[in-house]
Amino acid sequence: MRVAIALTIAGCSDKGRPMTTLAPKSDLAQWIQNLYIDVTLWDALVFIIVVTAFVLALFVFSTRVGEAAPATTASSDLGLEIAWTLGPVLILLMITIPTIRTIFRSQPAVAPTGALEIKVVAHQWWWEFDYPDGAKASNELHIPVNRPIRLSLESADVIHSFWVPQLGGKRDVVPGQINELTFIANVVGMYPGQCAEFCGLSHANMRFRTFVDSPDDFAKWDRDQLAGPVATPASDQLASDGAKVFADSPCTTCHMIQGISKGYIGPDLTHFGSRTTLAAGVLKNTPENVAKWIEDPQEIKPGANMPPLLLPGPKLDALVAYLESLK
Ligand code: CUA
Numbered sequence: 001m002r003v004a005i006a007l008t009i010a011g012c013s014d015k016g017r018p019m020t021t022l023a024p025k026s027d028l029a030q031w032i033q034n035l036y037i038d039v040t041l042w043d044a045l046v047f048i049i050v051v052t053a054f055v056l057a058l059f060v061f062s063t064r065v066g067e068a069a070p071a072t073t074a075s076s077d078l079g080l081e082i083a084w085t086l087g088p089v090l091i092l093l094m095i096t097i098p099t100i101r102t103i104f105r106s107q108p109a110v111a112p113t114g115a116l117e118i119k120v121v122a123h124q125w126w127w128e129f130d131y132p133d134g135a136k137a138s139n140e141l142h143i144p145v146n147r148p149i150r151l152s153l154e155s156a157d158v159i160h161s162f163w164v165p166q167l168g169g170k171r172d173v174v175p176g177q178i179n180e181l182t183f184i185a186n187v188v189g190m191y192p193g194q195c196a197e198f199c200g201l202s203h204a205n206m207r208f209r210t211f212v213d214s215p216d217d218f219a220k221w222d223r224d225q226l227a228g229p230v231a232t233p234a235s236d237q238l239a240s241d242g243a244k245v246f247a248d249s250p251c252t253t254c255h256m257i258q259g260i261s262k263g264y265i266g267p268d269l270t271h272f273g274s275r276t277t278l279a280a281g282v283l284k285n286t287p288e289n290v291a292k293w294i295e296d297p298q299e300i301k302p303g304a305n306m307p308p309l310l311l312p313g314p315k316l317d318a319l320v321a322y323l324e325s326l327k
Pocket of ligand 1: 123125160161197198200202204206
């Protein structure tokens with residue numbers, strides 16, 4: 001039965017359903033899935049008992065027209081009383097004990113040995129990821145496969161909730177408090193995430209991606225992030241012009257590009273060109289989308305703090321070329 005249910009669930013594969021909670025790719029997600037199967041099996045048992053009793057009452061033990069009502073035996077049978085009290089108690093225990101065990105197992109008080117500890121800061125409406133070695137990322141979290149990960153979740157403003165369905169359950173991100181999420185991702189791949197607590201106008205646009213990398217890929221990504229921005233080649237005239245447009249623009253107030261600007265209100269753009277998405281996972285990172293975003297952020301993400309940048313076409317093209325060159 002257990003195997004049958006596991007197979008059925010495996011049939012709900014993640015292909016084409018990236019937000020499925022039924023295709024676990026981490027130890028934490030697997031524990032939750034096991035618990036889910038257990039509880040479902042006990043629920044099924046209760047359902048079968050209740051429906052069977054109901055059908056028997058309807059068709060077997062009911063009185064026909066003209067028949068005398070059967071004698072009642074209310075509370076006279078002590079054995080029966082004990083049985084139907086103890087039965088439900090046992091079933092509840094079989095559900096409660098694994099649930100509590102999973103809750104504690106999923107929230108270890110200290111980070112496991114060798115864990116990579118990453119600070120996650122939720123903002124209206126984007127995600128900041130700070131690595132212990134100084135690497136920074138926005139809206140795209142990179143983690144190594146098969147290594148314990150310890151996320152400490154903080155909020156810069158209101159309550160958010162960190163959720164990558166295939167990697168485990170939601171965890172609230174609460175201002176003035178640090179919540180933790182500990183897991184080991186065990187399958188390389190890209191897993192989309194989404195803020196799961198209503199946090200204002202663009203709550204639905206507060207998405208992100210988690211890349212579970214092989215150890216080598218992760219080490220390379222980490223090195224690239226730490227290396228600072230790739231210098232814009234002088235031969236790339238458009239991007240070089242764009243660097244000047246950026247330096248003279250109000251963008252510098254909110255955005256950091258290492259060695260160029262020191263803003264910290266919005267995402268760090270030092271490696272913007274290496275990301276696959278922009279605007280917190282809402283758009284694919286293509287020059288057309290970057291231009292659209294810079295021209296009118298509110299159109300894409302209502303309520304976003306970023307004001308529209310009114311740039312004449314050639315300057316906009318140059319700025320976009322520069323941002324895309326920041327690998
Ligand atoms: Cu952040 Cu919803």
